[in-house]
Amino acid sequence: MLLLERDTFLSELRQWFDVAASGNGHLVFVAGEAGVGKTALVTAFGRMVEQEASPFYGACDPLSTPRPLGPLLDIAAQAGEGLRHVLEQDDHHQRALPAFHSFLARRAQPALVVIEDAHWADEATLDLLRFIGRRVASTRALMLVTYRDDEIGPRHPLRVVLGDLATSPTVRRMHLPPLSESAVRTLAAGTDFDPVELHRQTGGNPFFVTEVLAAGGQGIPLTVRDAVLARAARLPSAARAILDAAAVIGAYAETDLLSQVVSAEMSAVEDAVAGGMLLPRDNGYAFRHELARQTILDALSPTRRVTLHRAVLQALRAVGTGPDDLARLAHHAEEAGDREAVLAYAPAAAQRASSLGARREAAAQYERALRFAGDLDPVERAALLEGFALEAYHTDQMDRAIAARQEAVEIWRAAGNPRKVGENLCHLTRVLIMAGRNAEAKQAISEAVSVLESLPPGAELAFAYQVYAHFHMLDRDTDTAVTWGEKALELAERCQDEITVIAAYNTIGSALLVGGDMSGTGPLERSLQLALQAGQENHAAIAYTNLGSGLGEMHQFAEAIRWLEEGIAFTAERDLDTQRWYMCAWLALVRLYQGEWDAAVDAALDVTRRPGISAISRIMAFVALGRLRARRGDPDAWIALDEALEMARVTATLQRLAPVHAARAEAAWLAGDADRTLHEACAAYDLALHHRHIWFTGELAYWQWRAGARVTVPPWAGEPYRLQIEGDWAAAAECWREMNCPYEMARALAESDDEAALRQALDVFRDLGAAPMVAHVSRRLRAVGARGIPRGPRPSTRQHPAGLTRREAEVLDLMAQGLSNTEIAGRLYLSPKTVEHHVSSILTKLNVSSRHEAIRVAERRSGEPRASVGTGQPE
Structure with a gap:
């Protein structure tokens, strides 16, 4: 095939290769629809640099459940014993990723690494791309990763990886357009x-x-299917049999395996190659394109397909297999309908995938086994259910994890094994909590403790005590959490259960901290230290998270920032994204309090725009976003706050409900709606009082007072709120100043009738861009007879060369990228009507009548061209 209209792309790849060869490695994502010529491009480029670089090729598998780290396994086969030896170890994938980076970094000769079809990548391979993408600069490698961009939607895991690497200066994007007429x-x-x-x-x-x-x-x-089948139909019958077998084997068919599956002369394979259907590749053959393979596969009769899968399974067994062949064996076993083989290979493949960090693949393999386990011995089925439930928990499939744990509990109950009943009830509790089903979680953990206490004490009971304590900590029931946490710690130390010891210190410290006792940082730091010493990175990440979020909840913002930033760096380095994004959400809240509003909104949007983020992270990010929008006077604050409330209600916990209702009360007050302010402030107040939560009680009481209600604030409530309710605005302002909370300080000053205090508040609000409070304080100044009250746009508006607000500038940027109002609404979490309002305002301010004119005018005024629309050129 002629390689047309690709010279520009080859030239760009050449430039990036030269940069990489000089010691500054690059990773290039090559995107395009299926069949657009990504493989042809990278193959042609490989030929261009074959005398200068060591080539390494790998591909992702189009199996129903792909091999973990499949491309790296391909590369290891070409790289020699060192890298292959690491991958043969039954260890976590974190070991393989640094080994591959080290392999590239120590090479004297430039390397060209090609990984094809990343849209099929397993979870561990996605981790590899993220890991290498952040470190490729320290190598002399150019890494090309192809993927079908028409097959990755907004929630596809690869989309998240692309977002994570978007700001890296050594990661590039290239998009191949279709051919011109x-x-x-x-x-x-x-x-x-x-x-x-x-x-x-x-x-x-x-x-x-x-x-x-x-x-x-x-x-x-x-259709292309007709074209492929018409072409295949002209081949001799023996060559067509080769195509059928190769299609069943997969994207790459080894020569030896192909010959065992179908008895045919070598001439038949040569006919398939000559007919343009297969290409020689290493020691086997591949289809010219995956679409051709899939077309041949789909055309097989069910009987023929089963027969071939059985032959492939038998041949693979005959040649001998290793741990990285388990996924392949399980795939062919299922397609062959071989129950015994599925139950032999799928659980083993699941365990291998889990050890490599490919949790979704592990869950899928356990699920595959369970489909064939209907009449399995109940105890054996329970083991499969437990494996699936654990992996489903890690991959945020909470409802399915709950169902699996509940079935396992009933099996062990029927088998008369109370220890296993208690153990599974503990795990069930954790999943129920994550799903927000706290009433069921309390029932489950109470039963677990009761069942396990009837047995001789052991590690299972220590685990149950820790989970029970953790449940009460989350509910902000400090005394109960500490009591049970200490029981868990004492028993775990006796049983030498290191993991539960670490978790118990974490729970005790967290409970003390959010109960207002700053000594709780001691047990939390102890938990962190033990986790780091034991190599328990996930538990270390949880300790960082609870230190940062707990101190933030207690308004110890300087200390919170230290732990959050350290924790975010720790988790980013290790790709522990669940804890990372929760800390990012909390950092957004803390930045909001510290007056760093631009940083706060960027951090909050980074969380809310990502697919697959946990509910608790999204709640806190939406609280930060909604609160900031309300303070700026943006019309879309309630969109974020409504979404936060919907998720918080499911949890039914003070930890989530109080910050959401406090933010909603403030937004209502800023909008001049006293009735709604009072309703929101009362919604979680009794719960905050019951748990004696210092800051939730103080703020919710404050908003009741601002709504005109008479409220008696407890003496232990947050001091600045209590002082404001008592009328001591000066002392309250000083408290907020010492905490470096400029907005709250100015709000306290604004409660005065003193002109100097009001002017100081006005200056702070104007600097922050807090439009509603600027208007409020201006009215108060006029009421006390002040003159010369400043007017004019807020600083964020004055700074824009076209006079746009920050939000209008964001909308204009997305307009320039060719997005519709509906698409912009989805990107910025606005309603389409709000976006329409912003677009109308932009056109008015720029004195234009169309979107295209607005983009051109903005370019002229700013001196910076906006993103091109529909150019079809590389990104």
Whole structure:
């Protein structure tokens, strides 16, 4: 096939290769729709630099459950014993990732690493891309990763990886567009095809075009499937049998395996190659394109497909397999309907995937086994259920994890094994808590403790005590949490249960801290120290999280920032994203209190825009976002606050409800709605009083007072709020100043009738861009007879060359990227009506009548061109 309209892309790859060869490695994501020519491009480039670089090629598997780290296994086979030895160890994938980076970093000669079809990547391979992408600069490697961008939606795991690496200066993006009509005309030269019609029907997709041309019939087939099958039908029957077998084997068919699955002369394989269906590759064969393989596979009759999968399974068993072949064996076993083989290979594949950090693949393998375990011995089925439940928990499939744990509990109950009943009830409690089903969680952990206390004490009971304590800590029931946490710690130390000891210190410290006892940082730091010493990175991440969020909840903002920033760096380095994003959400809240509003909104949006983020992280990020929008006077504050409330209600806990209702009370007060302010402030107040929560009680009482209600604030409530309710605005302002909370300090000053205090408050609010409070204080100054009250736009508006607000500038940027109002609304968590309002305001301020005119005017005023729209050029 001619490589048309790709010279620019080859030139760019050449430039990045030269940079990488000089010692500044790069990773390039090469995107495009299926069949657009990504493989042809990287293959051509490989030929360009084959005399200068060591090539390494790997591919992701299109199996129903892919091999963990499949591309790295391919590369290891080419790299030699060192890297292969690491991958053969039954260890966590964190060991393999540094080994691969070290392999690249110590090479004297430049390396070209190609990983194809990343849209099929397993979870561990995605970790590899994230890991290497952050460290490739220290190598002399150019790493090319191809993927189908038309197959990764907004929630696809690869989309998250692309977002994580978006700001890296050594990670590049390249998008291959379809061919132009002119290129199709070149390809169709000398044939009877109408190039205009060919381009229209194929959309310029090179694979579609070449397959249709290769079919050679009259006219253009309606689908690529017809073109592929017509081409295959012209092959001799023996060659077609080779295609069938190769399609079943997978994206790559080893020569030895192919010959065992189907008895055919080598000439039959040569016919398939000559016919353009297969390409020689290393010691085997691959289809010219995955679409061709899938077309052949789909055309097989069910009986023929099963027969071939059985033959592949038998051949794989005959040649001998290793741990990284388990996923492949399980796939063929299921397709062959071989129950015994599925139950032998799928659980083993699940355990291997779990050890490599590929949790979703592990869950899928356990699920595969369970589909064949209907009449399995109940105890054996319970083991599968436990494995699946654990992996489903880690991959945020809470409802399915709950169902699996509940079934396991009933099996062990029927088997008369109370220890296993208690153990599974403990795990069930944790999942129920994550799902926000706290009433059921309390029932489950209470039963677990009761069951396990009837047995001789052991590690299971220590675990139950810790989970019971953790449940009460989350509910802010400090005394109960500490009591049970100490019981867990004492028993765990007797049983030498290191993990429960670490968790118990964490729970005790967290309970003390959020109960207002700053000594709680001691046990938390002890938990962190023990976790780091034991190599328990996940428990260390939880300790960082609870130190940062707990201190933030207690308004110890300087200390909170220290732990949050340290924890975020720790988790980012190790790709522990669940804890990382929760800390990022809390950092957004803390930055908001510290007056760093731009940093706060950036951090909050970074969390809310990501797919697959846990509910608790999203709640806190939406609280920060909604509160900030309300303080700035943005009309869309309630969108964020409504979403936060919907999620918080499910948890039914003070920890989530109080900050949400406090933020909603403030937003209502800023909007001048006293009735709604009082309603929101009362919604979680009794719960805060019951748990004697210092800051939740103080703030909710404060908003009741601001709504005009008479409220008696307890003496132990947050001091600045209590002082404001008592009328001592000066002392309250000083408290807020010492805590470096400028907005809250100015709000206290604004409660005065003193002109100097009001002017000081006005200056703070104007600097922050707090439009509603600027208006409020201006009215108060006029009421006390002040003159010369400043007017004019807030600083964020004055700074924009076109006079736009920050939000309007964000909308204009997305307009320039070609997004519709609905798409902009989804990106910024606004309503389409709000976006329409912003667009109208932008057009008015720029004195233009269309979106395109607005983009051009903004470019002229700012001196910086906006992103191009629909150019079809590389990103």
